[in-house]
């Protein structure tokens with residue numbers, strides 16, 4: 114274990130050096146400022162005629178078909194839709210994990226669809242936090258160390274302890290993943306995603322592996338991050354009851370946006386169940 118940690122520390126030192134020199138080299142995608150409240154409607158993402166076609170042998174799979182969309186600073190968005198409707202494809206393109214076949218995405222005035230690989234890497238590293246259905250924690254590191262892996266290489270990170278406190282894990286800093294419940298592990302993953310102070314937090318089925326009661330605690334953590342840090346948050350779910358906690362609900366169907374609904378009143382996660 115000690116050897117592993119020393120190797121990790123060495124890796125982080127080397128990585129920090131690379132990041133510093135890399136940033137000087139590209140000088141693109143300036144450090145994000147704290148996102149402002151949703152009422153100001155500052156556009157964070159502008160997507161236009163976004164299309165994605167996967168070629169599988171002879172078959173062209175149209176995952177996205179001419180999607181137009183704007184996402185605003187500080188809002189909490191739920192992305193709903195049947196399996197295969199294109200939710201993950203859209204999220205992955207917004208997060209710079211995938212590129213569209215046609216159309217464009219502008220992130221705070223910078224066209225992601227024209228960015229080089231290096232610029233996309235910098236964008237993902239400094240501006241976007243990802244949370245997935247499975248937590249992907251390093252089993253041999255404590256909760257605090259799992260978050261530190263990110264804060265060591267970030268530009269203006271939160272303290273790992275502060276990030277863990279925000280998701281309600283102040284008492285679990287030195288626990289290993291195997292000593293934490295599924296919901297607690299997911300909250301460590303959220304703390305890890307937000308500790309680098311991203312502008313946007315993209316969550317793909319964050320409660321998909323959890324029962325209703327545990328899922329609600331995870332949603333409370335996401336809600337708190339959104340309210341206290343102003344992080345623009347997008348949550349993919351199959352679960353329509355989660356939609357009630359969002360500012361806006363985007364309903365996807367067959368690669369397109371079927372409807373966008375704005376909640377006049379948001380329900381707190383504690384009132385949700387499924």
Ligand SMILES: Nc1ncnc2c1ncn2[C@@H]1O[C@H](COP(=O)(O)OP(=O)(O)OP(=O)(O)O)[C@@H](O)[C@H]1O
Pocket residue numbers: 167168169174175176194195196197198199200201202203
């Ligand atoms: N790498 C890929 N290669 C080929 N087809 C793909 C690939 N990724 C996604 N697809 C197809 O694109 C369509 C949209 O997939 P996507 O994962 O975006 O849907 P989704 O709404 O997120 O589904 P789910 O809720 O099941 O995760 C589906 O028909 C899927 O099979």
